[in-house]
Amino acid sequence: MIIEHCLICHTEISSQLSWATIFSKENQAQICAVCQANFSKIEGETCRTCDRPLTNLNPKFKVQDQCLDCVRWEKETEWAGVLEKNHSLFTYNDFAQEVISRFKFRGDYVLAHAFAPLIKNKLQSLTFDTIVPVPLSKERLYERGFNQSEALIRVCGLEPAHLLTRTHTEKQSKKSRSERIHLPQVFQVQGEVTAKNILLIDDIYTTGSTLRHAAKQLKEASAKTVSSLTLARG
Numbered sequence: 001m002i003i004e005h006c007l008i009c010h011t012e013i014s015s016q017l018s019w020a021t022i023f024s025k026e027n028q029a030q031i032c033a034v035c036q037a038n039f040s041k042i043e044g045e046t047c048r049t050c051d052r053p054l055t056n057l058n059p060k061f062k063v064q065d066q067c068l069d070c071v072r073w074e075k076e077t078e079w080a081g082v083l084e085k086n087h088s089l090f091t092y093n094d095f096a097q098e099v100i101s102r103f104k105f106r107g108d109y110v111l112a113h114a115f116a117p118l119i120k121n122k123l124q125s126l127t128f129d130t131i132v133p134v135p136l137s138k139e140r141l142y143e144r145g146f147n148q149s150e151a152l153i154r155v156c157g158l159e160p161a162h163l164l165t166r167t168h169t170e171k172q173s174k175k176s177r178s179e180r181i182h183l184p185q186v187f188q189v190q191g192e193v194t195a196k197n198i199l200l201i202d203d204i205y206t207t208g209s210t211l212r213h214a215a216k217q218l219k220e221a222s223a224k225t226v227s228s229l230t231l232a233r234g
Contacts, residue, residue, distance in 0.1 A: 006032035007114040008099055030114045038095040042088055042233060049074070050208055051088045051233050073208065083215040084225045086205050087126065088233035089118050096232050100203055104148045112151040115231055120156050122229060128199035130161045134214055135187070137168035149201045152231070163191045163198070164214055183209050187217045194222040199229060206234040 133149035215226035
């Protein structure tokens with residue numbers, strides 16, 4: 001038997017010693033059962049565009065298999081079809097908010113490893129040519145020390161493609177929902193994206209504005225499709 005510690009709460013995790021665990025760190029538990037249970041995994045019926053759970057959503061906020069937010073995005077010519085599909089792993093409940101905040105704002109890089117097994121499992125069901133982290137501005141990168149989206153890619157053993165740069169703006173967390181939706185364009189494409197199926201990686205899907213702005217630039221640069229994968233759906 002070997003002893004590991006939960007990457008989130010640091011309690012001990014015991015697992016049976018085997019050849020698999022000796023030679024493969026990823027086969028060992030990264031987070032304890034209690035922390036796993038505190039995440040609300042997205043299951044059942046979801047919005048076909050943004051992965052928002054629809055099962056318990058008030059009927060007035062959905063139209064068939066789409067949430068009202070996505071219906072509104074798709075009604076606007078500028079944004080229709082820009083983001084093909086967002087995939088999220090769990091809902092942005094209080095526990096997820098605390099863990100992601102530690103990871104994103106308090107520099108707890110090791111937490112990326114807690115999410116790696118979930119991300120790798122999800123990636124197996126997705127089709128893409130290139131995986132791209134949503135970038136930070138140079139100023140924000142200096143402030144945080146690392147790009148959380150890039151970290152999520154690297155802990156999965158993949159190489160991120162830096163096809164986007166970002167202009168520095170005020171933190172998204174300080175903006176209202178309306179201000180987030182009506183953001184000025186902050187992304188620029190660098191590199192060749194023609195005919196590529198691109199998967200964007202980010203931590204949270206809230207209004208979808210950030211991902212759609214990034215996707216719009218990539219599509220205008222002749223990317224074939226742009227989808228996204230986020231840890232949480234806010």
